[in-house]
Each structure stands twice: as C-alpha cells, then as structure tokens.
Amino acid sequence: MIDVAVVVLSFALQATAAPPPPATFITAAEIDAVLRDQVPKNVVDQPIRATTVRGGKASVASLHRTRAEAGALIHNDVTETYYIVKGRGTLVTGGSLGDPKPTDLTRVNAGMSQTGTRQGGESRRVGPGDVIIIPAGTPHSFSELDGPISYLVFRFEPK
DSSP, X not given: OHHHHHHHHHHHHHHHSOOOOOOOOOOHHHHHHHHHHHHHHTOSEEEEEEEEETTEEEEEEEEEESSOOSSEEEXXXXXXXXXXXXXXXXXXXXXXXXXXXXXXXXXXXXXXXXXXXXXXXXXXXXXXXXXXXXXXXXXXXXXXXXXOEEEEEEEEEEO
C-alpha cells in the first residue's frame, strides 16, 4: 500500500513541476549588433543571453580582444567552448597558474575564477571557424594575437 502511495505521489509531483524552458534562439543579427556595440566601447566580454538548463546554466557571450593577455585564467566550475569568428592568435591551454588570485566573474556567467601567471601549457594557433573546448579548472589565455580577435564563448555552469 505504501509503495503505491509513493508512486502516485511521485507522478503527481512530476505533473505539477514546471516544464523545462523552451529553446533559446540567438540570431546572427543579434550577435553582430552586440559585436558592433562592444568594439567601440572596448568591452572584452559581453554576455548575450543565458538560460537555465537541466543541471545548471548555459550562456553565450561575445568576446573581442585587441591585445594578448599578460596572465592566465581558470574558471573553477565553468566549462567554456570558443568559436573563433574573426582574427587569429595563439591560445595557450593547460599547464598551471602561478600566484592565483580569486576573481568573481559571475557578472559574465563565468562563476568564481582565478587569475595568475601562465606557467607552461600547450600553445595552439587558432583562427576563424576553429572550436576549442576548455574544461573547468583549465588555465587558458591568448599569448599572441595577429590583430583583434572576436569569438563566441558558450559557457556551462553546473548548479
């Protein structure tokens, strides 16, 4: 009798639970508008949209850099995927982070992070159309740029 009551209660709770959010669409025009706005303002990391998904939060941001990074960055819990739109450079991933300092990047959906000195790692040339997945906890930075670089960052932050 108790097992039947638990099953019935479970189904009732599932029926009243909020449905998952609908798909989130971001048009090419929206991405272009963000980039056109952020470049003259010299904004490096501009969130475009975020949504709650099963297991956490997914977001998309537009990044535009005009110079290489002096140090490196680790996101404690956020995995990032880069899609290079324009420009070329050398991305260093892995290695370690010297003299790490806590950095709160929740305003750009990147969660608690650490900045510090890049130590070692693997260098790779990247350019338009390339996709790079950077797991949470991995040091990363652009050590060289051939000029300005623009890329989309897809972030997943678990609950």
